[in-house]
Amino acid sequence: xxxxxxxxxxxxxxxxxxxxxxxxxxxxxxxxxxxxxxxxxxxxxxxxxxxxxxxxxxxxxxxxxxxxxxxxxxxxxxxxxxxxxxxxxxxxxxxxxxxxxxxxxxxxxxxxxxxxxxxxxxxxxxxxxxxxxxxxxxxxxxxxxxxxxxxxxxxxxxxxxxxxxxxxxxxxxxxxxxxxxxxxxxxxxxxxxxxxxxxxxxxxxxxxxxxxxxxxxxxxxxxxxxxxxxxxxxxxxxxxxxxxxxxxxxxxxxxxxxxxxxxxxxxxxxxxxxxxxxxxxxxxxxxxxxxxxxxxxxxxxxxxxxxxxxxxxxxxxxxxxxxxxxxxxxxxxxx
Amino acid sequence: xxxxxxxxxxxxxxxxxxxxxxxxxxxxxxxxxxxxxxxxxxxxxxxxxxxxxxxxxxxxxxxxxxxxxxxxxxxxxxxxxxxxxxxxxxxxxxxxxxxxxxxxxxxxxxxxxxxxxxxxxxxxxxxxxxxxxxxxxxxxxxxxxxxxxxxxxxxxxxxxxxxxxxxxxxxxxxxxxxxxxxxxxxxxxxxxxxxxxxxxxxxxxxxxxxxxxxxxxxxxxxxxxxxxxxxxxxxxxxxxxxxxxxxxx
Numbered sequence: 001x002x003x004x005x006x007x008x009x010x011x012x013x014x015x016x017x018x019x020x021x022x023x024x025x026x027x028x029x030x031x032x033x034x035x036x037x038x039x040x041x042x043x044x045x046x047x048x049x050x051x052x053x054x055x056x057x058x059x060x061x062x063x064x065x066x067x068x069x070x071x072x073x074x075x076x077x078x079x080x081x082x083x084x085x086x087x088x089x090x091x092x093x094x095x096x097x098x099x100x101x102x103x104x105x106x107x108x109x110x111x112x113x114x115x116x117x118x119x120x121x122x123x124x125x126x127x128x129x130x131x132x133x134x135x136x137x138x139x140x141x142x143x144x145x146x147x148x149x150x151x152x153x154x155x156x157x158x159x160x161x162x163x164x165x166x167x168x169x170x171x172x173x174x175x176x177x178x179x180x181x182x183x184x185x186x187x188x189x190x191x192x193x194x195x196x197x198x199x200x201x202x203x204x205x206x207x208x209x210x211x212x213x214x215x216x217x218x219x220x221x222x223x224x225x226x227x228x229x230x231x232x233x234x235x236x237x238x239x240x241x242x243x244x245x246x247x248x249x250x251x252x253x254x255x256x257x258x259x260x261x262x263x264x265x266x267x268x269x270x271x272x273x274x275x276x277x278x279x280x281x282x283x284x285x286x287x288x289x290x291x292x293x294x295x296x297x298x299x300x301x302x303x304x305x306x307x308x309x310x311x312x313x314x315x316x317x318x319x320x321x322x323x324x325x326x327x328x329x330x331x332x333x334x335x
Numbered sequence: 336x337x338x339x340x341x342x343x344x345x346x347x348x349x350x351x352x353x354x355x356x357x358x359x360x361x362x363x364x365x366x367x368x369x370x371x372x373x374x375x376x377x378x379x380x381x382x383x384x385x386x387x388x389x390x391x392x393x394x395x396x397x398x399x400x401x402x403x404x405x406x407x408x409x410x411x412x413x414x415x416x417x418x419x420x421x422x423x424x425x426x427x428x429x430x431x432x433x434x435x436x437x438x439x440x441x442x443x444x445x446x447x448x449x450x451x452x453x454x455x456x457x458x459x460x461x462x463x464x465x466x467x468x469x470x471x472x473x474x475x476x477x478x479x480x481x482x483x484x485x486x487x488x489x490x491x492x493x494x495x496x497x498x499x500x501x502x503x504x505x506x507x508x509x510x511x512x513x514x515x516x517x518x519x520x521x522x523x524x525x526x527x528x529x530x531x532x533x534x535x536x537x538x539x540x541x542x543x544x545x546x547x548x549x550x551x552x553x554x555x556x557x558x559x560x561x562x563x564x565x566x567x568x569x570x571x572x573x574x575x576x577x578x579x580x581x582x583x584x
Contacts, residue, residue, distance in 0.1 A: 077547060080368045099547060103366035103374075173531045177446050203508030318546075 033066035044270035046282035054250025094222030111299035142172035196281035365573035370550035378550035400459025401520035412471030462523025
């Protein structure tokens with residue numbers, strides 16, 4: 001009886017050791033992927049090409065993550081979803097981040113996507129020769145009341161000492177008819193997403209167009225950045241690191257000229273409505289806005305631009321008090 | 336009646352408000368997600384007057400749109416009650432057009448009419464017009480056999496008399512539909528303003544959404560609710576007077 005019991009104990013111990021050894025030898029890929037949600041700022045278009053690239057090329061899964069990349073939209077707010085726990089990562093513009101933090105939202109910025117804000121103003125140089133900011137005087141300028149473009153334009157006017165009474169601010173929506181009809185001289189649009197489409201229409205009508213870039217005039221309001229919660233960064237730092245590494249690699253590869261065709265195919269896979277030729281132009285424009293120089297490290301956080309964004313918002317009373325934005329910037333990848 | 340409508344609205348509003356606060360404090364959410372009581376109060380004090388004017392602006396357009404849609408629905412309903420092909424055609428067209436979402440049609444309207452009053456009016460009318468039309472067609476195409484039979488057998492029946500008989504016999508139904516469609520007119524105007532107009536509470540809500548300012552939206556919702564309730568009470572009162580008048584006739 002005792003021998004039987006001894007045999008039973010020994011065989012159970014051997015089995016357990018074998019199981020432990022086999023588990024240790026199991027390949028890394030067989031470990032279950034860690035699931036996280038990533039809320040984009042806008043619908044699937046060229047501005048999310050790197051996010052889609054990281055997903056489609058399996059970069060997230062190589063880093064042990066199963067990322068649900070969710071499209072954004074006008075009614076979706078990544079910061080609110082982070083707080084509610086519906087997402088672990090998101091994309092938000094700097095003004096959204098600063099506004100949220102000023103109201104106590106516990107979020108941090110872990111990478112900056114656009115180095116130049118894509119918000120530009122389109123105009124017809126033949127009709128509206130714009131050589132210096134002072135040439136804005138007397139023009140009808142489109143702005144979206146409450147939008148980013150209003151903040152940028154008001155900052156621009158203030159910087160160059162132009163009174164608002166010296167320009168005619170025109171409230172704009174999705175419909176470009178007032179610009180096509182010439183009722184509005186400058187119309188706000190996203191350089192990488194909309195400018196190729198509107199530009200093509202103007203060229204088809206035999207008209208020349210140009211773009212006014214506020215960053216060249218000294219107004220550098222930061223656009224899309226990747227955000228997460230402070231808690232996530234403190235408690236799941238490894239996950240944050242894996243996520244950002246995969247994401248930035250995805251962006252770097254998507255914007256690499258060698259991968260142009262692959263990146264275009266990817267955008268067309270998720271967004272079938274935009275013609276390939278337009279996507280090609282959009283990709284080139286996106287590259288300029290996100291990778292200002294050849295050796296630029298994608299995702300770099302431009303602290304000075306963030307501080308300027310905060311100064312502008314404070315001056316325009318969009319936030320009641322300073323939030324000291326530099327405290328929110330937590331680059332995961334040190335450059 | 337006014338008191339009943341107002342306190343019903345206040346009850347619903349404050350139940351929703353309390354639920355929002357419960358979520359905020361139980362999940363410890365920041366003021367960015369759900370504003371605090373003090374922030375809502377400050378916003379209310381700062382924007383109450385401005386938003387009240389915006390709601391009155393919206394309500395005036397909604398009332399005009401509502402009147403327009405009642406007139407349109409009556410005219411089309413009278414033609415639509417016919418059993419000949421034109422009546423059938425109008426009924427089918429009404430059902431089909433109703434299926435189009437206004438957000439898809441609105442940009443076309445704004446291209447054609449601009450972003451002024453006419454577009455807001457038309458969209459408000461369109462949103463409350465189809466339910467009205469369908470009800471009016473339903474009422475006017477349903478014969479009141481026991482009364483109509485008499486006039487038909489004495490060969491005194493004409494279209495005006497037929498419409499009068501059917502409307503008279505269904506007064507209660509028509510008034511209910513008209514009162515019910517008033518809220519749709521308000522919703523239609525707000526949607527129009529949200530999409531493209533430069534005035535009204537829909538436009539203010541749009542700006543507040545751009546700024547992620549839920550406090551402003553809560554103030555706007557409160558004022559929309561109060562003003563719509565007052566308009567509904569007015570319509571119900573008008574309905575009672577009409578019914579009394581008909582009863583005395």
